[in-house]
Amino acid sequence: MTVDVLVVGAGPAGLSAALELRRLGVGSVVVADREAEAGGIPRHSFHTGYGLRDLHRVMTGPAYARALADAAVAAGAEVRLGTTVTCCGPAASGGFGVTMTSARGIETVGAGVVLLATGCRERPRTARLIPGDRPAGVMTTGELQQRVYLGHERLPGRALVVGAEHVSFSAAVTLAHAGARVVALVTEYERQQSYAAFRAGAALRWRVPVWTSTAVRRVDGRQRLAGVEVADLRTGATRFVPCDTLVFTADWIPDHELARHTGLDLDPGTRGPAVDTLLRTSAAGVFAAGNLVHAAETADIAALSGRHAARQIAAALGDVGPTAASVPVRAEPPLRWISPNAIAWGAGGPAPPPLGRFVLRSHEFRRVARLEVRQDGRLLGRSGPVRLIPGRPVHLGAGWLARVDPAGGPVQVTARA
Amino acid sequence: MTDPRSAVADVVIVGAGVVGTAIARTLARYRLDCVLADAARDVGTGTSKANTAILHTGFDAKPGTLESRLLARGSALLREYAADTGIPVEYTGALLVAWTAEQLGGLPALEENARRNGYLAVRRVGAGELYAREPALGPGALGALEIPDEAIICPWTTPLAFATEAVGAGVRLVLEAGVTGVSSFDGFYELATTRGVLRGRWVVNAAGLGSDVIDRMFGGDGFTIRPRRGELIVFDKLARSLLRSILLPVPTARSKGVLVAPTVYGNVLLGPTAEDVPDRGDTATTAAGLDLLMAAGRRILPGLGEEEVTATYAGLRAATEHADYQIRVDGARRYACVAGIRSTGLSASLGIAEHVVGLLGEAGLALRARSSAVALPRMPYIGEVGRRPYQDAELIAGDGAYGQIVCHCERVSLGEVRDALASPVPPADLGGLRRRTRAMNGRCQGFFCAATVSRLFDSRPRSGLVPVAEAAAEVRRP
Numbered sequence: 001m002t003v004d005v006l007v008v009g010a011g012p013a014g015l016s017a018a019l020e021l022r023r024l025g026v027g028s029v030v031v032a033d034r035e036a037e038a039g040g041i042p043r044h045s046f047h048t049g050y051g052l053r054d055l056h057r058v059m060t061g062p063a064y065a066r067a068l069a070d071a072a073v074a075a076g077a078e079v080r081l082g083t084t085v086t087c088c089g090p091a092a093s094g095g096f097g098v099t100m101t102s103a104r105g106i107e108t109v110g111a112g113v114v115l116l117a118t119g120c121r122e123r124p125r126t127a128r129l130i131p132g133d134r135p136a137g138v139m140t141t142g143e144l145q146q147r148v149y150l151g152h153e154r155l156p157g158r159a160l161v162v163g164a165e166h167v168s169f170s171a172a173v174t175l176a177h178a179g180a181r182v183v184a185l186v187t188e189y190e191r192q193q194s195y196a197a198f199r200a201g202a203a204l205r206w207r208v209p210v211w212t213s214t215a216v217r218r219v220d221g222r223q224r225l226a227g228v229e230v231a232d233l234r235t236g237a238t239r240f241v242p243c244d245t246l247v248f249t250a251d252w253i254p255d256h257e258l259a260r261h262t263g264l265d266l267d268p269g270t271r272g273p274a275v276d277t278l279l280r281t282s283a284a285g286v287f288a289a290g291n292l293v294h295a296a297e298t299a300d301i302a303a304l305s306g307r308h309a310a311r312q313i314a315a316a317l318g319d320v321g322p323t324a325a326s327v328p329v330r331a332e333p334p335l336r337w338i339s340p341n342a343i344a345w346g347a348g349g350p351a352p353p354p355l356g357r358f359v360l361r362s363h364e365f366r367r368v369a370r371l372e373v374r375q376d377g378r379l380l381g382r383s384g385p386v387r388l389i390p391g392r393p394v395h396l397g398a399g400w401l402a403r404v405d406p407a408g409g410p411v412q413v414t415a416r417a
Numbered sequence: 418m419t420d421p422r423s424a425v426a427d428v429v430i431v432g433a434g435v436v437g438t439a440i441a442r443t444l445a446r447y448r449l450d451c452v453l454a455d456a457a458r459d460v461g462t463g464t465s466k467a468n469t470a471i472l473h474t475g476f477d478a479k480p481g482t483l484e485s486r487l488l489a490r491g492s493a494l495l496r497e498y499a500a501d502t503g504i505p506v507e508y509t510g511a512l513l514v515a516w517t518a519e520q521l522g523g524l525p526a527l528e529e530n531a532r533r534n535g536y537l538a539v540r541r542v543g544a545g546e547l548y549a550r551e552p553a554l555g556p557g558a559l560g561a562l563e564i565p566d567e568a569i570i571c572p573w574t575t576p577l578a579f580a581t582e583a584v585g586a587g588v589r590l591v592l593e594a595g596v597t598g599v600s601s602f603d604g605f606y607e608l609a610t611t612r613g614v615l616r617g618r619w620v621v622n623a624a625g626l627g628s629d630v631i632d633r634m635f636g637g638d639g640f641t642i643r644p645r646r647g648e649l650i651v652f653d654k655l656a657r658s659l660l661r662s663i664l665l666p667v668p669t670a671r672s673k674g675v676l677v678a679p680t681v682y683g684n685v686l687l688g689p690t691a692e693d694v695p696d697r698g699d700t701a702t703t704a705a706g707l708d709l710l711m712a713a714g715r716r717i718l719p720g721l722g723e724e725e726v727t728a729t730y731a732g733l734r735a736a737t738e739h740a741d742y743q744i745r746v747d748g749a750r751r752y753a754c755v756a757g758i759r760s761t762g763l764s765a766s767l768g769i770a771e772h773v774v775g776l777l778g779e780a781g782l783a784l785r786a787r788s789s790a791v792a793l794p795r796m797p798y799i800g801e802v803g804r805r806p807y808q809d810a811e812l813i814a815g816d817g818a819y820g821q822i823v824c825h826c827e828r829v830s831l832g833e834v835r836d837a838l839a840s841p842v843p844p845a846d847l848g849g850l851r852r853r854t855r856a857m858n859g860r861c862q863g864f865f866c867a868a869t870v871s872r873l874f875d876s877r878p879r880s881g882l883v884p885v886a887e888a889a890a891e892v893r894r895p
Contacts, residue, residue, distance in 0.1 A: 034825050035865075084807070084822045103817030106810045124862035127726045129711070131702040134730060136847070139863060146868035153868075222698060253725065260655055
């Protein structure tokens, strides 16, 4: 079997890309996803707020997941579920050979273009190197949501949430729904990182305190979780907090296994495949979109990233002109990363990024900062005042793109007071 | 009431770790009624499950010791057994890397030690060849000793294969039966356990970390277990391309050093630390231990610092105050003690079992071979060098469940989970399912799959534990 475009991952980015590719007249589009249901993470996020910027209405995660999947299928995309892509490499006949395993067997599909939209996951306790015992009751938000909303599990007792970003408050809501008493959200930062409205809602309704400048130092309990030792980073004092459930939230990392096995260059900041503003990776014919290239943005942003990739792919399928060059874009500390990671340069000049803006993350809090864009020391542009909050997106408009010298060095983005 | 004598097994083996299960499957070749008992809910849950998973040659053992002899013999037997039963083994070889002049100066003595152990394939490797073979090695290595036959093995499948073979041959596996006391009767022992009474004419003590406690119940006082904790870090599969061989440290007077090794699951293992701990259940990792390992790992293989950590764990080696194994068989008392196996039990297990069963025969246990050979089990393959079910088109064509992946990071299919739950020695908890299938052992640590795998586990067919009294009543005579 041969298709025009093979999309790996049926989350918001992959499904939106498939829909857009069909809308733009691309003949055959197959989306492969390893889960039994399409939709990605929204499948098990029961809170509302999905669809705002892409579908212009607000719905719950599962409803949003269904809406995207239905629209992609209605537009003529084939969505293959329970299908794991195990290998992707150049085919002798041109294009790519994509090998996939499912209950139907093992099949290699030929594809002219591959779009990777494999999303991201939260760093689990082990990867955070938190020592102690290995009891049951320690999980990530992804596991928590699936246990509670898809498995209808009850989690009675005391719960502690590690992290104080949006997803952390969402985990607290899920825990409360499952019958747990959320003792606190703990963060090593000096303040929490969620929006005031979201925080107030969760805090007022469930009275969840946020312990700032606090680190989980040890996990205790041989079979079941007994509790954790937390340290106050200001005083160094430690204390034991009994709890039955411990949820590690946020600290997103892209699920980049397939990208790496395909031999794509990674961006050292995002840890996803490096992409330019056309969402092209380092391998011709392989594109990447969604939270694989910016872990993690909200689902609607991932969806719009998928749509952006689809437009570039549709154009590239009909394009016989020379391949566009690109100029790298780098974020300097305290900025952690910037996405996309390069500016594509075609005959028509620089190509704008998805939504006409770059997205960045910061390591540190800054009440007021201005983002400065420079190339070879030359100032290309400066943003208005922005607030830097770890884990929260910062946006940089692309009005300076026209001033970039395509033959010049990398573009550097810094945060100035 | 049944006469207790009618419920007396020929041999009760206490401890279903890699050594106890190896003894059980070896005894099962004879016309004997055997019981294999363990305090835990599963086989291989102590030292056997948390170690460096290396199939040693024994090149570095102390020449002339029982350990040296049984390690060489056991290692050879296990290589053959693994090939026959499907225990994952990968023949990577090892490089013992010298980083200082002192370590480099120590290589000839290690080479000579290997020869005295009868292992002749060791070879000196210069820095140039070393870096050509291991280009990701950190700077500063001066040379190495190559031990081409060191290998990596699946530490979970090994005791499970032994137990599966033993149970298939009629050995009764009694779990959650921690021995609390011993009474001696005329011609048999009565072991009080946390699940009732077990009776046996002979008792084999293979209780690992608890072996000194059992030994004292039989009047022994020759050794004390001094648990030595080893912490380990497992790196993401994406780190696997950083090395080809096991990278061993040169032991010095000050430190034993840490090793970096591939695992049969395609990961990279870093460790162990070595710390004497008072508590025989203390398998917690520590901040100091993990820091020490990460620092060592970055020196040995700097690329590790760029990769994600998949798991951290700690195991306890059953060390004693003695340097050698503590193996004794007392014919008059019909008691065998198999203890102090330290950190070489996995590699030596079949050698130890052969040795112990030989001693039992000499001491008076009637070893009459069964009329028909015991069939070797074929274990589900959970390694990376061979073909896994998700890669097997024919298998999937026959049963689509092998193409339905439930644990994505480790690519474990629904069919494999189903098979493990229905296996002769089924898992008693999610940890047991992990050790049988690798489900939930991957980089996401359950973010994607734990809820699904837990549901599959909870819906398993429950055979239930056979009550001890009932089990003991049905004595099988060949």
